[in-house]
């Protein structure tokens with residue numbers, strides 16, 4: 001279980017630090033590692049406890065997270081918005097945020113030395129419902145249902161933002177260029193400002209928390225979630241939490257806690273139970289990736305299937321420009337390329353068409369999604385693509401074939417008026 005707010009500081013070699021004579025004195029650094037929020041940050045609580053215990057100042061480092069992630073323009077814009085907001089809120093509390101988007105934390109610390117040499121560096125961790133294996137690693141199942149049944153405990157409660165008062169101290173020794181507030185890049189035409197967008201929000205933490213409040217308590221969103229979650233158009237058919245989770249401006253444990261609060265108020269209805277299930281899917285893929293490592297991302301997937309596709313680069317290149325050769329899919333791709341967001345149903349159609357009709361390697365599609373999606377996450381993206389390609393955790397695909405969506409039937413079920421198709425039909429090329 002996550003400890004309570006009084007987080008015990010781990011013993012550190014050479015602790016407590018000697019007061020140095022250089023400007024600023026001893027310091028404790030929190031490396032954000034892409035977790036751009038103050039709420040539910042266990043590492044921030046530990047850093048604050050260490051700083052208070054030793055009279056050190058706190059500084060926050062925002063560098064390029066060291067991971068296999070491929071961040072595309074939509075996600076980078078969201079990330080910059082989240083970072084700018086966090087910067088402003090930390091500075092308002094007197095705490096410096098030093099940022100260097102090109103360097104990893106290790107490289108940034110090397111560059112900062114000897115001007116700034118933190119006595120301890122704590123690293124923020126990705127938000128998960130469970131801090132340690134929710135099902136023992138050696139018994140971790142390959143498919144979701146046994147995972148859910150085997151869960152050994154409840155998700156851990158979130159921590160509130162810590163009190164940062166008095167932890168800033170002097171900033172004289174910090175390089176000025178690193179303290180300049182980050183400026184979010186302007187939105188590409190359409191992105192973030194397109195009135196058709198299903199995700200028209202900025203990526204910062206206050207917006208994330210406002211969205212959580214809106215979807216759970218100020219609208220019928222969560223209550224109706226099970227009925228609406230396969231929708232294709234608009235902001236309300238699903239929660240739109242994933243882009244915030246992707247840039248770490250929202251904690252999944254905060255979402256879970258608020259869903260429980262909703263259930264205390266309104267009872268455990270279908271919508272809230274289904275939301276818990278989807279959040280557990282996220283958890284399942286995160287821990288699966290941790291369990292299987294590179295095999296999780298390998299073309300043969302967890303099932304180690306031999307490849308069954310055609311490496312047609314021309315066809316793939318056309319697809320990346322939004323030309324899949326099917327009007328339904330082209331509309332989905334147009335939405336994806338313009339806004340970075342795509343409904344879950346739309347993603348399933350696109351991936352199924354890519355694998356079953358175009359017969360292209362699923363890893364190509366997954367890699368492109370990782371660049372294009374506003375909520376891209378390697379584990380969630382690969383987990384879902386591999387599932388649909390029949391090499392991952394779809395129980396039906398073990399020993400069988402991948403799930404194939406009958407697109408005409410799907411349209412009849414989920415877009416009978418062709419609302420999405422008309423809204424996102426790609427522009428017809430004009431003769432030159």
Ligand SMILES: Cc1cc2nc3c(=O)[nH]c(=O)nc-3n(C[C@H](O)[C@H](O)[C@H](O)COP(=O)(O)OP(=O)(O)OC[C@H]3O[C@@H](n4cnc5c(N)ncnc54)[C@H](O)[C@@H]3O)c2cc1C
Nearest residue numbers: 238239240241242278282344347348375376377380381384
């Ligand atoms: C081919 C494909 C690729 C995908 N790539 C990503 C990705 O890179 N990043 C990502 O966050 N999600 C991915 N998903 C999962 C899912 O489509 C999105 O999480 C969801 O559409 C986000 O919108 P929402 O927050 O409104 O979802 P909601 O339906 O409101 O769900 C709430 C939350 O539950 C979790 N969730 C829901 N569905 C899934 C799922 N299938 N797998 C894992 N978690 C889920 C997400 O955290 C989501 O924010 C992918 C799905 C497919 C089919």
